[in-house]
Amino acid sequence: MGYIASLHELATTERRFYSKLSDIKSQILRPLLSLENLGTTTTVQLLQEVASRFSKLCYLIGQHGASLSSFLHGVKEARSLVILKHSSLFLDSYTEYCTSITNFLVMGGFQLLAKPAIDFLNKNQELLQDLSEVNDENTQLMEILNTLFFLPIRRLHNYAKVLLKLATCFEVASPEYQKLQDSSSCYECLALHLGRKRKEAEYTLGFWKTFPGKMTDSLRKPERRLLCESSNRALSLQHAGRFSVNWFILFNDALVHAQFSTHHVFPLATLWAEPLSEEAGGVNGLKITTPEEQFTLISSTPQEKTKWLRAISQAVDQALRGMSDLPPYGSGSSVQRQEPPISRSAKYTFYKDPRLKDATYDGRWLSGKPHGRGVLKWPDGKMYSGMFRNGLEDGYGEYRIPNKAMNKEDHYVGHWKEGKMCGQGVYSYASGEVFEGCFQDNMRHGHGLLRSGKLTSSSPSMFIGQWVMDKKAGYGVFDDITRGEKYMGMWQDDVCQGNGVVVTQFGLYYEGNFHLNKMMGNGVLLSEDDTIYEGEFSDDWTLSGKDNSGLIEQVGKCSLLPYFLKVCEALVLFLL
Structure with missing residues (x-):
């Protein structure tokens, strides 16, 4: 097929595709959304998002079809094709739509809809079957709906096919050939990727149907996908009780440890996995480290160990990068998998550590502990911003402590060691006093200057001298500026x-x-x-x-x- 014929084929099929999308929008989505009592708030929101992304895609296809008609009456340069020139817009629109429809599917899809919506769909089953191009009359309604709303994804294969035909009309060494070839690869690659995303969503939906109800309600999220789970007893907890039940479920954002009716969620961004050596007694063992837990998983075989380690490592790496496994647009090669970094940036809320309970840390980590620059915030308003080492405040940092009684705050800026103020620093008290000097174990210790009030206040004073365990001790000078009185001499226990x-x-x-x-x-x-x-x-x-x-x-x-x-x-x- 020649260059012009291929362009006409693209324009014709694009107009037909737009017509089908318009029919789905006007005859199915719009009447469906106009019904009252569609279902729960979450269900309605998810369906509205699907409809919104579908409408955006429909508009894009309509505009593209119109531009192709104009293109065929113009110069017809391949590089001016909208599908090439604005390929990222097409790829993003299809990706966004696929994300919304798979999220809807994971949460239960059209089965979540209330009776009025189901009645409407049943009455229009023949129309749905015709629009979805399903020929088998015995096909279930929900299957027809899934086929219908995943129909747009198939269009990507057509784009790839036509672009490849256009490429053959040019010399292999020409820029046009290379551009068309690369774009064809991009569209085909995205089509395959979105096909995998659909399978992941269907796999996850099947898992939720077998998972205990109460835990499903708390763990099920639109964006969450199942990667693998240990119900086949391929993975167990080391030193677990004889009659204990331990079920490990790896999602794309968390590792879940389920026990009977309870479970705990370990976010992947703050999870470290490493194989245990034979010397450590872990031939098939995996050491899992999180900010507040550390445990060992034992796999049934070396192959299972490799499988779980690879799955966890890849999931952690993707969670940290905040991206899917889709190759960058313009590249036909797959993304090279990386071992997740030991040192990383992540956000975590503590739930167990008495000192940090309910506090949120956002910053650098090293092997399960805050390490490097970060910010730690407590629910009561306390906040530390600065350097950490092995999980503790260490280095230069700033600490704020609210004083509710005075409606002000204490404020410390200076050095820390092993979680305590240590070294040079400045502590500004809510009362107005300011201490500049040395600290040790959160106490004033060493040489320091304490100012009380300002020169314009009713009782300014100043002490400069030695401190021991938060008390004046050794030589020091106390100057009461208002009274014009000064003491110079020795101190002990603040007197x-x-x-x-x-x-x-x-x-x-x-x-x-x-x-x-x-x-x-x-x-x-x-x-x-x-x-x-x-x-x-x-x-x-x-x-x-x-x-x-x-x-x-x-x-x-x-x-x-x-x-x-x-x-x-x-x-x-x-x-x-």
Whole structure:
């Protein structure tokens, strides 16, 4: 067949195809969707999606048929053919439609529809049979419907066939030949791929019909496809109880471990599978690692072990890449399978770990543990963003903790080690205090600066010095900026303890020993009038010693108290 004849064949068959799609749309889909009480909300949504994608495909075919008529009256250059020039639009439209109809099929298909819809379909069974080109009168209604709505996929084979005919009209070395040949391969490849997708959907539907009802309701999803399962006892759990039942089901997005009426779902994006060596006692064993579980599966034969390992690895790889196994458009070769990476990016919500229960981690992983940069969020609003190592916060990171009572939050930015604040960091408290310095085991430890309030606030203060286990200890300086008072000296357990110096804005100066925030022991007190008292101070405000005149050798509590209290009032307020 020549070039022009092949183009006429394409135009003619495209118009017929458009006419059939239009009939299905106007005589089946539109009346069906106009009925009330079609079924559950999910069923209606899935059917509406099928109808929407079908309408889009119908419109595309109609436009293509019209463009072919214009093309035949024009220059007729092969490279200007819409089916070549906009091949990605055709391929995407068919893929989207196939996805919607297979999702509908997996969830039960037309059997999900309520009685009014089924009655309508039964009344129009002859029309359905004619449109679907099913000649056997004994064919069941549901089978006719499946054939009818998968009918558009067959058109891809026709595209591939006609494009190949057109290619033979050119020299093998010409660009036109290569373009037509490649496009033909693309359409044929997609047709085969979508055919496999239909079989996967039918296989999955058959599985759901035999699966226990309650678990089906929770596990069944439109996009979920069955890859393989262990009901033939080809796979078992190591060290399982004698009477336990363990059923493993591999879907395209998760590995499910079912036991009697319970089950657990392990998302593939955070699942690692590796074969056990003979030295580890696992001739036919597979080690499965997830963020919160690790278990060993034993296969019945080496062949089963290879089969399951390959199936899991391929499924994990596809889940991580977020794509189907369809080759890239323009390539006739199949995708080279890869072992899923040990290090990967994924999102996971913890359900078991007490520290992380219900928290969601989104970031890098390594062999089942957060490792690298990531974000960890708890339901109560806590959030850590930064580096992880072996499942714990480690490295530089930012941590936020809501304070509901104050309607603010604590905020830490700095270094971490093994899940705890450790090293240099800045902690801003909801109260307004800010600590800059060293941390260890989530506590202030080492040298640091604590600021309370701002310079414009009613009570700004500052401490700079040493900390031990979240308390002031060692040498430190406390400066009460509002009162103009400063303490420089030793601390222990958050109180002044040992030698120190106090200076106030009123000219009072004390240098000596402190005990539990009180001047106690040997010391020198200088008042604002330059009077110096040197001697032994006690916690009942008794002073034994001399003043700078040398006339007072010993001053008792009663004689000194009125004057001494006046002198020390500011110091007492400052220290306490």
